[in-house]
Amino acid sequence: MSNIELNDKKIQILEVAEKLFSEKGFEGTSIRDISKIAKINVAMISYYFGSKDRLLESLIIYKTSDLKLKLENLLQENIEPLEKVNKLIEIYITRINCNKGIFRVLHFELNSKEREKSMTAFTELKKGNLKSVESIISQGQAKGVFRKDVIIPLITPTIIGTFFHFHMNKPFFVELLNLNTEELYDNYIKTTLKKHIQQTIKALLVYEN
Numbered sequence: 001m002s003n004i005e006l007n008d009k010k011i012q013i014l015e016v017a018e019k020l021f022s023e024k025g026f027e028g029t030s031i032r033d034i035s036k037i038a039k040i041n042v043a044m045i046s047y048y049f050g051s052k053d054r055l056l057e058s059l060i061i062y063k064t065s066d067l068k069l070k071l072e073n074l075l076q077e078n079i080e081p082l083e084k085v086n087k088l089i090e091i092y093i094t095r096i097n098c099n100k101g102i103f104r105v106l107h108f109e110l111n112s113k114e115r116e117k118s119m120t121a122f123t124e125l126k127k128g129n130l131k132s133v134e135s136i137i138s139q140g141q142a143k144g145v146f147r148k149d150v151i152i153p154l155i156t157p158t159i160i161g162t163f164f165h166f167h168m169n170k171p172f173f174v175e176l177l178n179l180n181t182e183e184l185y186d187n188y189i190k191t192t193l194k195k196h197i198q199q200t201i202k203a204l205l206v207y208e209n
Contacts, residue, residue: 009044012038013038013040013045013048014059016037017029017034017055017059018099020033020034021059021101021102022101025105026105029052031045031055060102060106060122061122063099064095065125067129068132070095071136074087074136075139081140081143082145082205082206084139085205088133089197089201092160092163093159093163093189096164103160103164130152130156133152133156137152137205140205146206147204147205147206159197159201162193163189163197166189167189
C-alpha cells in the first residue's frame with residue numbers, strides 16, 4: 001500500500017473509514033457502512049483494498065508514514081540528546097493527538113497475532129520507527145548523557161500508554177482538572193501532559209545526580 005499511488009477515491013474511502021472506525025470501532029464497522037457513507041460501491045472498495053484488514057493497514061500507513069520521515073530527520077539534527085528526546089516526544093504526542101481515533105483502534109482493538117501477521121507493512125513501519133528511537137537514545141548513551149541499562153523498546157509504549165490512559169479516562173480528568181472545553185483539554189495535552197511525559201522519560205534515561 002505504501003508504494004501504491006492514492007487517488008481521490010481511495011483517499012475518500014480512507015477518510016470515511018477513519019471516521020467510522022473511530023466512532024464505531026473496527027469490528028463494529030462493515031465495508032458496507034463505509035460504502036454507504038463514501039457513496040462508493042462495495043465492489044470498488046474491495047477492488048482497491050481487498051479486505052477490511054487491508055483497508056485498515058492502508059489507512060494506518062496513510063496516516064502515520066510521515067512519522068518515519070520526521071523521526072529520521074530528527075535523528076540528523078545537531079542538538080543535545082535530551083532536547084532530541086523531548087522533540088521525539090512532542091512529535092509522538094502531536095501525531096497521536098491529531099489521530100486519536102485511529103490510534104485507539106490500533107492499540108486497543110488490533111492486538112491479535114493473526115491480525116498482526118496480516119499487517120506486515122505496518123509492522124515494518126513500527127520496526128523502522130523503533131530503529132530511529134534506538135539511534136536517538138544510542139547517541140545520548142555514546143555521549144555519556146543517558147544510562148546504558150535503558151530498555152529502549154519500552155520507551156514508545158511509555159509515551160503512548162501515558163497519553164491513552166489520560167485520553168481513555170477523559171471524563172474523569174476533565175472534571176478533576178476543570179478542563180471544561182475542548183480547547184482547554186487539547187491545550188492541557190499539548191503543554192502539561194507533554195511536559196509530564198518528557199519528565200518521565202528523562203527520569204528513565206538520565207543518570208541520577
